[in-house]
Amino acid sequence: MKDYQKVTMHAPKTPMNRRAIPANATETMWYAADGWPIRRIDWQASTPPRGSLLFLPGRGDHYEKYLETLAYYADAGWHVTAIDWRGQGASGRLLDDPQVGHIDDFATWIADLRTFWDAWKRATPAPHVVLAHSMGGQLAMRALVEKAMDPDAVALSAPMLGIQTGGLPLALNHAVAKLIVALGKGKQAAWKVSEKPLSPMSMRGKMLTHDDDRYEDEVAWWALRPEVKLGPPSWHWVERAMASIRLLERPGALEAVQTPILLLATTADQLVSTKRVIADSKRLPHAETLIFGEEAAHELLREADGVRDQCLQRIDAFLDQHAPRP
Template sequence: MTPAIDRRSIPADASETRWTAPDGHALRRIDWPGAKPARGSILFLPGRGDFYEKYLETLEEWHRAGWRVTAADWRGQAGSGRLGDDEVTGHIDDFGDWVADLAALWTAWKAETPGPHVLAGHSMGGHLVMRALIEQAVDPEAVVLSAPMLGMAGPPLPLPMLQGVAKLMTLLGKPTRPAWKWSEKPGEIPARRRDLLSHDAQRYADELWWREQRPELVMGPGSWGWVERAYASSRVLERTGAMEAVEAPVLIVSTSNDKLVSHPAAVRASERLPKGELVAFGPEAHHEILRETDDVRDRATNAIEEFLDRVAPQRS
């Protein structure tokens, strides 16, 4: 009988290490060895303010299915240091810095792992994966995007206008200052935050448990600099012909109930991508689809498994 997955412990087969980017910045990573012969290899990148511990259940499932699995924290997040003026505000000078990290990690990781090679990302991680695909910085055989930040939820205004407002805010104060209020008490989780992320109380509680056990993982709002650079990067994705030139098969898992990222943008992306596919959810799913209730999560993970078996079959 296969043992149940403990979402509050690092699996025995996994190892936590550091990967050093070309400029010397250390990124935290976790790796699972694959079966022999391996099903292939998956590199997973989490979202803004995320950390890989939140996805241990999914990563361990992929490992048990025979995949060689790696996940990493983004520069300036979780266990990969900070780039702003405090320990809880997420800041980046430019999203291109993250794309460069992904490109370098992808090259090194691909050289040491068996194919087929799959790139997966959640939320902001999905945005950066798409940006790397458009810029031909990575060459996966298949891509899986969970609730990707291909557009942000918010006012239905033109991107140049939204970026202009955010740019003004970076000029009126320090770009590293928080762009929104987190809670009345700094560092405290907002009371209604779960309503944005998951219907599953236990999986949501797992995140809070990891934050208590590993305080270095805690992150709150993004900075005004992050917001302005996010809009700027979104304009790269929206360029005519950008997604249309992506050759890899891409599965997008999204929900119309998402209050953090734009579901319509995800739908449009699935239509723009030559080999794009969409699995859409409704009110039964919040933003963190891979951490939802079992019925929702099973549908998503089954769709991912079917997609990968079809477009990235195991090599003989």
């Protein structure tokens, strides 16, 4: 991607304060089937509407991190919705320690998504598309496999279809995680700080984006809304994440997905396995890829303008093709 800096800029048409909720966006709570509160944010579609876009964030994320991108799509005429997954952002916590990310099983998130999708699709204009990042991408792919949602098109940013395992087989890492959980440490943080074992917090920004200002947006939101901050995952989360990833290895699982999917990734990703993203794209019947190199880190939609704008341009073209304006 040597010429990525030459693409057309895709900034929103109106000025965007990334550290304030836009006046035309509405924050509310939606309640899952068991009554669990799930925080959401919505921009109403323009008239006539372009369609509806659901954004699914990554592990530890909260939707404030992606306001700039959400506003971009709202400005383009989409009805935009984003949610905080159960147990993170402002959708509550699942452990006594509010800084440890946890879930009983990824199937719980799939169940939440299934119920939310059904209600959201009925209430919003077609076509319906999904944009998801990292863990959100893994859950989106699994939801497609399990027919928990039926979007017209899906775009995935650095999807967690695999994780970095230090060169060791995923099955071996999974066995170790299972052992640690069996020893009663499932609710303990899998590591101390940052997004990766043994990495200091001072290196976290460089693992996520080359854009210092966009990285600092997240830190600013931690000060503005301390309840959205989340630290490392629990060992149980790690074990369940590997189990969910391995579910997609089943022969025929991805091959049966008929939804058009765009996968964006970077070979410099220190968190998810881009090799797995590329391999899985070849199993999908209707997949396209956009792969970056050293110019891009994990959070592609929060990267420096050259990379981010190319992502937006490619997503726009993909959605125009597979989810055209009514």
